Amino acid sequence: MSPQLTLQTPLELAPSEVPTYLEQLWSTEQQGNTGSGANTFCLLIWQPTWAEQQLVRSGRLQGPITGQQTDELIAAGRQAVSDANLPHSTPPLSDDVSSAVSRFEGDHNAEDLRGQYIDPALSALMPRRLITLAPTIDAGHSLETLVAAYCPLPEEGGGTTACGDVVVLRGDDTALQDGMGILEPLLPPSMPAWVWWNGSLDESPKLMERLTRSPRRLIIDTSVGDPHHCLELLRSRVEAGQAVNDLNWLRLRSWRETLxxxxxxxxxxxxLSHVTQMDIDVEGHHPAQGLLLAAWIADRLSWELVGSEAIENGIAARFNRPDGTEVGFRLMSVPVGQPSVHAGQMVGLRLISQPENGQGVCVILCAESGGCMRLEAGGMASMELHEDVVPVQHASPEMDVARLLGGGHDSTTPLLAAAAPLAARLLT
Amino acid sequence: MVATITNPLRVGLRHERVIAPQCLVIFGASGDLTHRKLVPALFELFKQRRLPSEFAVLGCARRPWSDEEFRGKMAEAMAEKIKEDPSSWEQFAVKLFYEPVDLQKPEDVVRLGGRLEQVDQQCATHGNRTFYLSVSPKFYASGCRALADAGLLKDPKRSRVVIEKPFGRDYGSAQALNRVVQTCGQENQIFRIDHYLGKETVQNIMVLRFANTIFEPIWNRNYISSVQITTSETVGVEERAGYYETSGALRDMVQNHLTQMLAITAMEPPGRFDPEAIRNEKAKVLQAARLADELEPWNCCIRGQYGPGGSKESPLAGYRQEPGVDPNSTTETYVAMKLFIDNWRWQGVPFYVRTGKRLAKRLSEVVLTFREAPVHLFDAATGGPTANQLILRIQPDEGAEFRFEVKSPGSGMRSRPIDMEFSYDESFGEPSDEGYVRLLADAMLGDPTLFTRSDEVEAAWRLYTPLLELIEDSPWQLPIHPYESRTWGPAAADALLARDGLLWRRP
Structure with missing residues (x-):
């Protein structure tokens, strides 16, 4: 199903008029026209989509700008990786790509519809309010504020009357900072508020700090941004007791389930009680996802981290099992020809178990998208071998976010809460 | 299933749905079911962290107990379970409350409304309520009406009623009861419980059929020659003589549990995994089912009753010698019958259904026998080639096995059957939830997928109406065949299949 546009053409209002306008929109007198406002949740999305904006500007992608990860956008990103002579394992929508494309010529304009497309997975949850912060690449873009009512389209008959509204704040960084003032009244404390930071965790730290204060529930993606900063941010928010959800962790679900x-x-x-070695291969040079998986395994098996160090193309660490035996760990970056959209996705996992008096066991899990030659080598012929292929997740970020919102949890999942601090320690 | 050490990597990976804050009200809280099944199931849900913190159980019965007395009675009955985790019980027990209520007295029900509001305030349960009628079936209609009259069912999103079996005694009484219940609330508020549908293995029939492409193409009359559904118990009537004498095996087991297994085995694939889509298909297949000989049902149904058995050292009493049973009782403790389903998928395929007490083994299974290979190329080591069979083991030894022919080792080309096995124990090694745990959670979630809808119940009763009428009007035409305790039932049941050149599977 394709994303839905808003019910009405968004209305451009002066920022100061937005709260009053929305209040009136849902007043009793107006409800006959638009249905009643859903008493569900608010979702605030930081949506820079720098790569898409740059690709459109340089004429490498047709507009409009939507913020959706379409096949055309990903293909244009891959082409840009090649044209800019970036390493093949560069993810096609990464900051490296947008920064390389920003040096390409071009001055194409396209309609900017960010915040006006609503993915069906999200609209099915009937959000009360979707607020999109859409920073623009052109400096000097003054603040534009768009508002529209929106009703999810029922799949069949017996439609719902619970509606929501969308608010879009568009402008350059300064303009958005100026527009922050109207956000507070738009996020009533009576309703759960989620903030989806759909961009690099390195950018706009002040804005992020301001937008993502607890008790707002935070959705981030630790595959976007500097790995140290990503894992540190995750750790600090988890330890502060905030409800944090990480899409990079969520994408590990098939790895956790398969293992x-x-x-x-x-x-x-x-x-499981006799593991002596754990090896993980990830795509490119972003170890966050691999470390989260390693941390989850170590936590579940009650291993204590003894120490970790950076090695060439990876990280090495040592754990102690509950019986005192040492477990070796290596995470290696492997180059891939066709990298995933997300940096540092899992390629393979190997667990070697050596019972004192029994036969060794080697478990190899391999992503269906890649090869695991490195993990399959190394003299495990004498061991009992279990190999499995882990299916690649094809869910869009919106579907993953909808999955999180549907769970409705007001705290971090205990497995992530336990794994996040350990993953951060593995990297330091 | 046998419990083994938990897989540490499995912990926390179950994707459980979130139960909204609510109060579960159990009517008949002083009865057996409450302390044997319901409160243990709730305690299990609590230990699995699947209950919200805003949760309460309000036990209701006529006895003038206090909250503390109710908690004490539950603790006494569940002592063994509590011993494993006393601190969890302490946290759970404070969520248990009690209110003396006689559902027949309107003033009691009005007082109950007040108490529920108190509980709402005390436990922040937001007015969400699930009413569980664990009372005598004769009070189902009046109980529902009393709740409706007191305004406790008026919000269909925040109130639900769970009704235990038996739902009616025959087609007419089930229809009448449905009519009453439906005047008290909407159909989606009514949860008719059949604990067989809570079994993992029964649900697995749907997954096996509809998540695999290899089964569905052969799941029809072109490949399947017959289906057997067996539920056998080794126990006798025990303390349930009073109820059983008025019910018998047909009403106690066949109309509900076995018929649900039949429906899930034979239903068409639903368009989506949605409560109404699934229940539509189950209702449709039951509406297409009929006794193999409706005009002369004695040709397709055998009734039996267990007689004495056992050994000299541990003799077993016959049904008529059991305490509380009429010494001349003609209540059946065994039924076997042959059914057909008149639709494109199953036309002409016999479904043999049997259940009984004091049989040789306790088990429940569905056996699909496939047609023989059209040409026999090989000598069979066992005399003749064995037809392929898919055996779905509901309990015990939960799992499935597929029987097919392979080459017998040696220089010749003789074939012999072997079994390919799937066992829940060996594959998952962890006990699955008891049926009530799943069903109580589903009812509180408002998910009716595993509950029977009014049209399903009525179709199931209608299916057996010719038998019930015959038993009522001229029971001598459907005589009771005695069988020795701990055998596989009366010889007449074997003859029923022998007429079709078949045998019951000896599991």
Whole structure:
């Protein structure tokens, strides 16, 4: 299903008029026209989409700018990686790509519809208010404030009358800073508010700090931004007790599930107590996802981190098992020809278990998108081998966010809460 | 299933749905079901952190207990379970409350409304309520009406009623009860519970059929020659003689549990995994089902009753010698019957259904027997080639097995059958939730997928109407065949299949 546009053409208002206008929109007298306002949640989205903006400006992508990860956008990003002579393993929508494309010539304009497309996965949850902050690449773009009412389209008959509204704040960085003043009244404390930071965790730290204060529930993606900063931010927010959701962690779900499935048969469980080595391969040079997986395994198996260090193309660490035996860990970056949109996605995992008096066991999980030659090499022929292929997740970021919103949790999932601090320590 | 050490990597990976804040009101809280099944199931949900912190259980019965007495009674009955985790019980027990209520007295029900508001304030349960009628079936209609009259069912989004089996005694009484219940609330507020649908293995029939492409193309009359559905118990009537004498195996087991298994085995694939889509298909297949011989039902149904058995050292009493049973009772403790489903998928495929007490083994299974290979190229080691069978084991040894022919080792080309096994124990190694845990959670979530809808219940009763009428009007035409305790039932049941050249599977 394609994303839906808003019910009415957005109205451009002066920023100061927005809160009053929305108040009137949902007043009793107006409800006959628009249905009643849903008593659900508010979602605030930081949506820079720098790569898309630059690709459109340079004429490498047709507009309009929507903020959606379309196939055309990804293809244009991949082409730009090649044209800019960036390493092949550069993710196609990364900051490196937008910064390289910013040096390309071109001055194409396109309509900017960010915040006006509503993904069906999100609209199905009937958000009360969607606020999009849409920073522009052209400095000097003064603040534009757009407002529209919006009703989810029912799939069949018996439609819903619970509606919401969308608010878009568009402008350059300074303009958006100036527009912050109208946000507070737009996020009533009576309703849960989620903030989806759909951009690099390195950018606009002040704005981020201001937007993502607890008790707002935060959605981030630790694959976007400097890995140290990403994991540190995740750790600090988790430890501060904020409800944090990480899309990079969410994308690990098939890895967690596949690994758990390997050890579901009771006769294999003993091997978990005798792991001596854990190896992880990730795409390119962003270790956050691999470290989160390693931290989850270490936490579940009650390993204590002894120490970690940076090595060429990776990270090495040592853990102690509960019985005192040492477990070695290596995370390596591997180059890939066709990288995922998200940096540092898992390529492979190997667990080697060596019971004192039994046969060794080697478990290799490999992403269906790549090869695991490095992990398959290394003399495991004498071991009992379990290999599995982990399916690649094809969910759009909007679908992942909808999954989080649908869960409705007001705290960080305990597994992530336990893994995040350990992952951060592995990197330091 | 046998509990083993938990897989540490599995912890926290279940994607459980979130139950909204609410109060579960149990009528008949002093009865067996409450302390044997319901409160243990709730305690399990609590331990699995699947209950919201804003949650309460309000037990209601006629006995003048206090909250503390109710908690004490539950603790006493669940002592073994509590011993494993006393601190969790302490946290859980404070969520248990009690209110003396006689559902037949309107003033009691009005007082209950007041108490519920108190509980709402005390536990922040937001006025969300699930009413569980664990009372005698004769009070279902009046109980629902009393709740409706007191205004406790008026918000369909915040109130639900769970009704235990039996839902009616026959087609007419089920229709009448449905009519009453539907005047008290909307159909989506009514949750008719059948604990067989809470079993992981029954739900797995749907997954097996509709998540795999290899089964559905052969799941029809072109490939399947017959289906057997068996639920056998080794126990006798025990303390339930009073109820059982008025019910018998047909009403107690066949009309509900076995018929639900039949519906799930035979239903068409739903367009989507949606409560109404699934229940539509179940209702449709039950409406297409009929006794193999409706005009002369004695040709397709065998009734039996267990007689004495066992050994000299541990003799077993026959049904008529059980306490509380009429010494001349003609209540059946065993039923076997043959059904057909008149639709494109199943036309002409016999469905054999049997259930009984004091049979040789306790088990529940669905057996699909496939047609024989059209040409026999090989000698069979066992005399003749064995038809392929898919056996879905509902309990115990939950799992499935597929029986097919392979080459017998040796220089010749003889074939012999082997079994390919899937066992829940070996694959998952962890006990699945008890049926009530799943169903209580679903009811509180407002998810009716695993509950029977009014048209399903009525279709199930209508299916057996010719038998019930015959038993009522001329029982001698459907005689009771005695069988020795701990055997596989009366010989007449074997003859029922022998007429079609078949045998019951001996599990």
């Amino acid at each position: 758990a499935m390997v050890f579901d048969p009771p006769e294999r469980r003993d091997a």
